[in-house]
Amino acid sequence: MALLELRGISKRFGGIAALDSVSLDVEAGEAVGLVGPNGAGKTTLFNCVLGLLRPDSGTISLAGVRIDTLPTFRRSRLGIARTFQRLELFTGMTPREHVLVALRVHGGGHRTWRERLAVGRPRSPERREADQLLSITGLSDVADVPVEALGLAYGRLVELARALASRPRLLLLDEPSSGLDEAETAGLVEVIGRVRAEQGTAVLLVEHDLEMVAAVVSRLVVLNFGRKIADGPLLEVMADPGVRQAYLGRAYLGQGR
Amino acid sequence: MSQLLSYAIPGVPFGCAYALMAVGVVLTYKASGVLNLAFGAQAYVSAVVLYAAVRDGWPTWAAFVVAVVVLGPVLGLVLDRLLFRHTRTAPPLVKLVPALGLMIALPAVTDMAFGTGPRRVPPSVLLDPTRVYFRLAGTAVSGEEIATTVVTVAAVAVLALVFRSQGLGLRMRAVVESPRMTELAGIRADRVSAFAWMLSSLYAGLAGVLLAPMYAQVSSTDFTALLVAALAAAVVGGLSSLPLTLAGGIGLGVAQQIIGGYLPSGTILSSGLRPAFPFVVLAVLLVTRRTLEASPALGDPLASCDPPRPSLRPPARMTEVALGTRAFTAFLVFMFVVTALLLVPGNWQFTLTQGLVFAVVFLSITVLTGMAGQISLCQASVAGVGAFTVGQLAAHFGTPVLLGTLVGGVAAAIVGALVSVPALRLGGGALALFTLSFALLADNVVFPYPWAGNGANGLTVPRPQVGGISFGTDAAFFWVALAVLLIVAGAVWLLRGGTLGQELGAFRGSETAAASIGIDIVRLRVIAFALSACIAGVGGALYASLQQTISPNDFNYQFSLVFVVVVAVVGIHSVAGAIEAGLAYAVLQQLVSTLPSRYTSVVALVFGLAALSYVRHPEGVVPYAKRWVLDRAEQLARYLSGGGEREAGRTGGSGPAERLAPGAGQSPGERRPRSRLAAAIVWLAERQPPGEPAGR
Numbered sequence: 001m002a003l004l005e006l007r008g009i010s011k012r013f014g015g016i017a018a019l020d021s022v023s024l025d026v027e028a029g030e031a032v033g034l035v036g037p038n039g040a041g042k043t044t045l046f047n048c049v050l051g052l053l054r055p056d057s058g059t060i061s062l063a064g065v066r067i068d069t070l071p072t073f074r075r076s077r078l079g080i081a082r083t084f085q086r087l088e089l090f091t092g093m094t095p096r097e098h099v100l101v102a103l104r105v106h107g108g109g110h111r112t113w114r115e116r117l118a119v120g121r122p123r124s125p126e127r128r129e130a131d132q133l134l135s136i137t138g139l140s141d142v143a144d145v146p147v148e149a150l151g152l153a154y155g156r157l158v159e160l161a162r163a164l165a166s167r168p169r170l171l172l173l174d175e176p177s178s179g180l181d182e183a184e185t186a187g188l189v190e191v192i193g194r195v196r197a198e199q200g201t202a203v204l205l206v207e208h209d210l211e212m213v214a215a216v217v218s219r220l221v222v223l224n225f226g227r228k229i230a231d232g233p234l235l236e237v238m239a240d241p242g243v244r245q246a247y248l249g250r251a252y253l254g255q256g257r
Numbered sequence: 258m259s260q261l262l263s264y265a266i267p268g269v270p271f272g273c274a275y276a277l278m279a280v281g282v283v284l285t286y287k288a289s290g291v292l293n294l295a296f297g298a299q300a301y302v303s304a305v306v307l308y309a310a311v312r313d314g315w316p317t318w319a320a321f322v323v324a325v326v327v328l329g330p331v332l333g334l335v336l337d338r339l340l341f342r343h344t345r346t347a348p349p350l351v352k353l354v355p356a357l358g359l360m361i362a363l364p365a366v367t368d369m370a371f372g373t374g375p376r377r378v379p380p381s382v383l384l385d386p387t388r389v390y391f392r393l394a395g396t397a398v399s400g401e402e403i404a405t406t407v408v409t410v411a412a413v414a415v416l417a418l419v420f421r422s423q424g425l426g427l428r429m430r431a432v433v434e435s436p437r438m439t440e441l442a443g444i445r446a447d448r449v450s451a452f453a454w455m456l457s458s459l460y461a462g463l464a465g466v467l468l469a470p471m472y473a474q475v476s477s478t479d480f481t482a483l484l485v486a487a488l489a490a491a492v493v494g495g496l497s498s499l500p501l502t503l504a505g506g507i508g509l510g511v512a513q514q515i516i517g518g519y520l521p522s523g524t525i526l527s528s529g530l531r532p533a534f535p536f537v538v539l540a541v542l543l544v545t546r547r548t549l550e551a552s553p554a555l556g557d558p559l560a561s562c563d564p565p566r567p568s569l570r571p572p573a574r575m576t577e578v579a580l581g582t583r584a585f586t587a588f589l590v591f592m593f594v595v596t597a598l599l600l601v602p603g604n605w606q607f608t609l610t611q612g613l614v615f616a617v618v619f620l621s622i623t624v625l626t627g628m629a630g631q632i633s634l635c636q637a638s639v640a641g642v643g644a645f646t647v648g649q650l651a652a653h654f655g656t657p658v659l660l661g662t663l664v665g666g667v668a669a670a671i672v673g674a675l676v677s678v679p680a681l682r683l684g685g686g687a688l689a690l691f692t693l694s695f696a697l698l699a700d701n702v703v704f705p706y707p708w709a710g711n712g713a714n715g716l717t718v719p720r721p722q723v724g725g726i727s728f729g730t731d732a733a734f735f736w737v738a739l740a741v742l743l744i745v746a747g748a749v750w751l752l753r754g755g756t757l758g759q760e761l762g763a764f765r766g767s768e769t770a771a772a773s774i775g776i777d778i779v780r781l782r783v784i785a786f787a788l789s790a791c792i793a794g795v796g797g798a799l800y801a802s803l804q805q806t807i808s809p810n811d812f813n814y815q816f817s818l819v820f821v822v823v824v825a826v827v828g829i830h831s832v833a834g835a836i837e838a839g840l841a842y843a844v845l846q847q848l849v850s851t852l853p854s855r856y857t858s859v860v861a862l863v864f865g866l867a868a869l870s871y872v873r874h875p876e877g878v879v880p881y882a883k884r885w886v887l888d889r890a891e892q893l894a895r896y897l898s899g900g901g902e903r904e905a906g907r908t909g910g911s912g913p914a915e916r917l918a919p920g921a922g923q924s925p926g927e928r929r930p931r932s933r934l935a936a937a938i939v940w941l942a943e944r945q946p947p948g949e950p951a952g953r
Contacts, residue, residue, distance in 0.1 A: 050773055076775035088773075090766030092830075093759075101759040102774040119755030159770075166774050 001064050003028040003202050004049070004080075004170055009058035011044055011226075018044040019055065020226040026170060028063075031196065031203040033213040033234070036223035037246060042206040043085060045223070046172050049204075050082055051075050062170070077106065081168035083159040085175040085206075089147045095158045096143040099130045102165035130165070136198070137161040137191050153184045157191070164195060170202045171195075177209045189215045210238070222246065264518035265511045270402040271471060272510020273409035275535075276503045277464035278487030279494070280413055281457035286496050287429040288453030289341045291352045292686045294693075294818075295359035297484030299458055300465025301477050302367050303329055307466050309371045325462040333458025337451050343872050345436055345450070349685030350632055351875045354825045357634075357818045358868025364477035365861030405467045409503070412463065416456070417499045429453055481814075485697060486510075486535035488690060492542045509535055529702040536694035536701070543691045544679045577894045578887055597735055607731045607803075608847040609840070613738040614803055616839025617745050618796030619824045620832065624749060625789035626821065627829035628758060630765030631782065632689040634817045635676065635696035636793050638704075641812030642669040643794025644801035645709050648716030658721035658802050662741075665798035666791045673790020677783050684768070696814035704809035715808030718801040734803060741799055742836070745792055750832050752788075761785060819864070826867040828877035837879060 002025035011019040018041045026032050034042050047053040049060060051072040060068040067075050090098055103126045114120040122130070134140045137157045142150055147158055156176055163171055173192070177185040189212055195201060207213045213220065213234075220237040222230040224246040230237045237243055278296055285293045303324045310320035340355040419425055428449050431439040436446040468483060486509055493505025517531035530537075574582070597609045618640050625631050643665030650656035650664060680691045704710035720729045721737055728737050752758045763771040764781055772778050801807045823842050828834025849860050867878065874881040 052769060052773070071777075071779075072772035073775050073777045076773055082773055084770065088767040088770035090763045090770065093762050093766060097759060097762070101763050101776075104756050104759065105775040114751075114755065117755075118757035119751040121754065162770075162774060 002026060003030075003063055004204070005059075005061045006045075006049070007059045007061075009045070009048055009055045009060070011041075011048060011053060011055045017226045019048065021058070022223070022226070022228050023058075024221060024228065024231070026202050026204055028169065029196075029200045029202050030219065031205065031217040033217035033220045034204055034206045034223065035208070035210070035213060035220060039225075040223040041226040042223055043174055044226075046082060046174055046204075046206065049075075049172060050080055076166055079167070079169035080172065081163035081166045081170075082172035083156065083163050083174055083176055085178060087152070087155045087159060089155055089158060091148055092146060094144050094146055095134060095139045095150075095154075095161060096130055098147070098158050098162040099133050099165045100126065102162050103129060106166045133161050133165055136194060137164070138187065152179045156180065156188065160188075160191065160195075164199070164201075167199075168201055170204065173203060173205045173207070175206055175208065177207060177212050185209060185212050188212075192216055214238075260518075261515065264515045267402070268511035268514030269507060270405035270510070271468075271513065272507035273405050274464045274468035274471070274483065274506075275486045275490050275510055276506025277409050277412060277460050277467065278483060279490035279502045279506050280416060280499060281460035281464070282487055282491040283494060283496055283499065283502055284416075284429075284453050284457035284460070285341070286491070288432060288450045288457075289337070289345050289352075291341050291344065291356060292488070292690065293341075293457075294353070294356040294484065295336075295363060296457075296461045296487065297480035297482075298360050298363035298477070299329070299332055299461040300468070300483065301364050301480040302332065302465070303462030304465040304469040304480075305367050305371050308469070321466065325459065325466055329459040329462030330455035332462075333454035333456070334451055336458070337454035339869060340872050341454065342447060342450055345432065347872075347875065349689070350626065350630075350825060350829075351872065353632060353686065353689055354822055354871045355868040357822050358864045358871070360481070361815065361819060361822070362861040362865035362868070364480075365858040366865065368477075369856075369858040369861075401470055405471075408463065408467060412460065413499055413503045416460075420499065425449075425453075482532055482535070482697075485539055485694060486513075489535045489539035489542060492539060492546060495546070509538060512538075529705060533698050533701040536697040540679075540691055540694040540698070543683060543687050543694075574887060575891055575894055577898075578891050581890065582887065594739075598732065605847065606735060608843050610731060610735045610738045610803060611800075611846075612840035612843035613735070613742045614796060614799045614839070615842050616836040617738075617742050617799060618793050619820060619835040619839050619842075620745055620749050621789040621791075621793035621796065622820060622824045623829060623832065623835045624752070624761075624792060625785055626824070627831075627834075628753065628765065629761040629782070629785040629789075631785060632685065632692075632821070633786075633789070634689050634693040634814070634821060635699070636789075636820055637812045637814065637816035638696040638699040639669050639673055639676075639790045639793040640797030640800065641699065641704060641710065641809065642672050642790075643797035644718070644807050644812065645704070645716065646794070647798040647801050648718045648807060649708065651718055652716060657723075658719060658798075659723065659737075662721075662795055662798035662802070666795040669794020669797065670787040670791035673793075674783050674787040676790075677786035681779055681782060693814065693817075696817050700809060700813050704812070710807075710809035710812070713808060713810075715806055715811075716801070717806050718804075720802055720805065738799060738803065741795065745795065746832050746836065749792070753832070757784070822864060822867060822871075826871050826878050828880045830877070831880070834877060834879065 004024070004026040006022060006024040009019050009022045010017065020041075022041070022045065024032075024045075034045065036042055044053065048055045051067075051070060051074075055068065058068070059066060062075070062078050062080065065078070067078060070078075090101070093101070100122050104120075104122065107123075107126060112120060131140070134143045137160055139154070139157055139161055142154060147155065150158070156179075160173075160176065176188055176192075180188065192203065193216070196203060203216065205213060205216055207216075218234055219232065220230070220234045221228060222237060222240075222243045229246060230240050230243050278300060281296055282293060285291055285296075306328055307320050307324035310323060311317060315323075336359070340359075341352075344352045344355065428439070428444055431442070431444065432446045432449050439446045439449070464483070464487075465480065468479075487506070490502055490506035490509055493508070494500075494502030513531060513534045516534055520530060573579075593609075597606060601609065618636065621636055621639070622633075625633050625636075643662070646665035646668045647656075647658060647661035650661040651658065656664070676692065676695055680688055683691055705712040710716070720727070720734055722728065728734050760771070760776050760781055763774070763776060764778055764785075768778055771781075797812065800811070804811070819842075824835060824838045827838035827841060845860065845863065849856075852859065870878050
């Protein structure tokens with residue numbers, strides 16, 4: 001049984017089929033790349049998995065449990081976390097607070113009267129864990145600067161740290177490298193690698209930068225116009241003529257032969 | 258059938274005036290993303306000017322030209338230039354507050370200029386208003402009604418043509434999405450929005466002039482009701498379709514007359530429901546049509562050109578300055594208590610107590626709007642629930658006031674939670690409208706009942722008595738108010754730093770992301786509404802006990818609007834802000850009441866200016882001023898301590914953060930300050946120059 005199982009997911013927006021009967025498995029601890037041209041339905045797929053959108057048909061299960069009727073926050077508590085292509089930060093809060101609020105939500109259990117009244121301060125193990133997460137993601141130096149004063153690259157890291165703070169079994173990364181330069185992307189790859197090594201998190205990565213995809217994942221899934229057109233080991237899929245055609249068009253394929 | 262028609266036909270001209278305003282609302286919404294709540298006020302200005310000019314013996318056509326053709330567009334241009342041009346891509350609250358300020362300021366300023374005496378109806382512009390031209394299904398149709406209908410249909414048709422032939426609608430949408438991108442596409446964004454504002458204000462003026470003769474006299478409250486009806490019509494058209502908006506407006510006018518005709522006359526239901534009908538329609542439409550539903554905000558793709566918005570939290574200060582601020586605050590609090598008790602004469606003591614009570618009510622806005630980012634325009638109504646609960650309990654069961662206050666808070670919390678449930682999916686401006694229609698409904702239909710606010714007679718509420726100690730005098734009640742304020746403020750302060758406060762902060766920052774980290778946003782929203790309503794209810798109950806007699810007029814919708822503007826301007830993000838706002842509001846009112854009566858509109862002017870300043874300083878004017886002063890103090894302290902700058906060492910690191918730094922020398926992460934002093938200096942060196950207008 002795979003960690004995440006999508007079966008026949010379809011989603012239409014008016015006349016456009018954003019997802020057309022897509023099935024996909026992600027095993028526990030596996031890193032899968034999800035690529036495809038713009039408008040292929042990658043972000044829609046993420047939104048369906050986390051419940052920000054309801055698919056028109058199809059089922060989604062996490063570790064064998066159907067989750068497609070659950071609201072977003074329940075799915076998050078079951079162990080799915082994501083980052084956003086367009087940053088969705090908590091304006092006015094610092095990176096440390098981003099991490100702490102996620103940690104507290106997933107911390108469970110009220111032990112003191114203050115926690116019961118929802119006025120509890122972070123516990124010391126939580127603060128330690130936050131410090132740890134901030135240092136893994138390289139945010140220690142800016143931990144107490146409000147996020148709106150930080151740049152895009154830091155914003156991506158804050159989103160990553162916040163996602164990790166919910167201790168996910170499955171991490172959905174939506175174009176984490178967009179807007180970053182090469183050195184920044186390399187730093188991000190390093191962080192993702194470290195987190196996977198330490199926590200065994202499964203990753204589903206949407207990304208246009210194939211170099212970054214290759215550095216992170218071992219398996220590649222290709223979407224085109226809402227359909228899955230390829231699914232397999234990284235190198236095999238990248239060599240697939242259908243995939244090359246979807247990405248680069250017919251003319252390139254003709255010359256390449 | 259003929260009876261139905263005889264009710265329906267007089268509804269058409271009403272509906273036409275709604276539609277005219279609605280078209281203006283749609284225009285400005287498209288061009289600036291602002292739901293211009295000041296439209297009713299703008300219509301009122303034109304109607305009053307027309308009336309005044311005719312009274313002074315001008316020919317009707319000349320008065321019309323001045324009041325509508327000249328004044329309308331000029332007012333629109335001024336509003337666009339001064340206010341709304343700067344808020345296109347701003348958050349909902351920043352868009353709303355200037356409109357609210359104008360909604361209060363414009364009628365007051367107009368009254369100041371033209372006097373407030375009873376105004377007879379101005380003559381109709383086109384045809385002889387009283388002459389019956391023909392009969393339709395047995396109903397007399399006057400020149401007035403013909404003129405209104407013909408002008409409206411013609412005006413909407415012309416606008417629809419302009420839209421279609423010039424691609425104006427598309428350009429307006431582009432300007433709201435991203436003014437810079439629009440300019441890059443070769444369109445003068447400012448000109449598009451100025452044009453839209455001039456045109457829509459012309460329509461507002463036209464609606465005002467056409468509608469005025471249908472009421473017994475020209476009064477500003479009628480025009481607010483008109484605005485809500487227009488908003489409902491605009492929502493029917495999905496805030497974009499002009500023909501649907503016209504149909505919506507006319508349908509609303511007709512339905513309102515039919516309902517008025519069939520309801521049994523002489524009851525509160527009929528006298529209240531007919532004017533309240535548009536509010537009900539608006540609320541239902543907002544919830545069901547979802548035109549204004551919180552959508553994943555697209556934001557301006559070129560937003561990164563802007564300097565970062567000023568942070569909501571006050572920056573960390575050098576130790577010396579922080580200590581100085583604390584000492585100064587303590588001194589102020591001490592002086593406040595001493596003055597309130599010993600030095601000030603009676604009515605000022607009452608005023609200061611009133612300030613404390615307002616502060617409690619304002620804390621409800623701090624929680625809901627400041628912390629959770631939800632805009633509510635019904636806080637005064639919710640406070641009214643608390644006040645009437647304590648009044649009714651005291652009158653019927655002789656319940657002690659303090660116990661009644663608690664029950665009032667609970668009752669208000671229940672009402673608040675109930676209001677939030679249908680509004681769960683509404684965001685920003687839509688939520689504001691929904692709560693406004695709730696407030697209007699409470700004013701018109703609920704509060705007049707004897708079991709609620711008891712209409713104009715109102716209720717009497719005693720001062721509290723604990724055991725043998727009576728808090729009957731103003732001086733004694735001061736302590737009660739202070740104690741309640743301290744408890745509420747302490748609770749809010751605890752919440753801010755605790756789990757709930759952090760979750761509310763996350764919710765305000767991004768609902769989507771909050772849900773995606775496991776926060777139950779539905780539950781959180783209901784909690785935020787209930788908690789805020791509870792605080793408002795307690796404040797309302799306290800206010801009732803302070804005033805001793807209360808009536809629904811003390812809690813009408815206008816107070817809700819005023820409250821939001823006051824708190825937003827003085828500082829919506831901190832507990833201290835609410836307290837300062839409460840005191841400032843009470844003191845300002847008292848100061849104005851000592852002025853001769855014709856200057857009382859000065860308050861409204863202050864509001865207008867506050868709205869102006871808010872656009873420039875959305876973090877609040879007082880926080881901005883504080884920051885400015887403390888910046889100076891810090892510079893002085895640094896100068897006095899001498900050469901502290903050398904302490905801010907620069908250390909290079911090799912972690913990923915350094916490599917990911919968005920630009921060398923700019924990122925705060927590049928420097929690792931050693932001490933608090935050094936941290937303050939680094940901050941000081943990196944902050945934007947204090948004189949610069951922020952967030953533009």
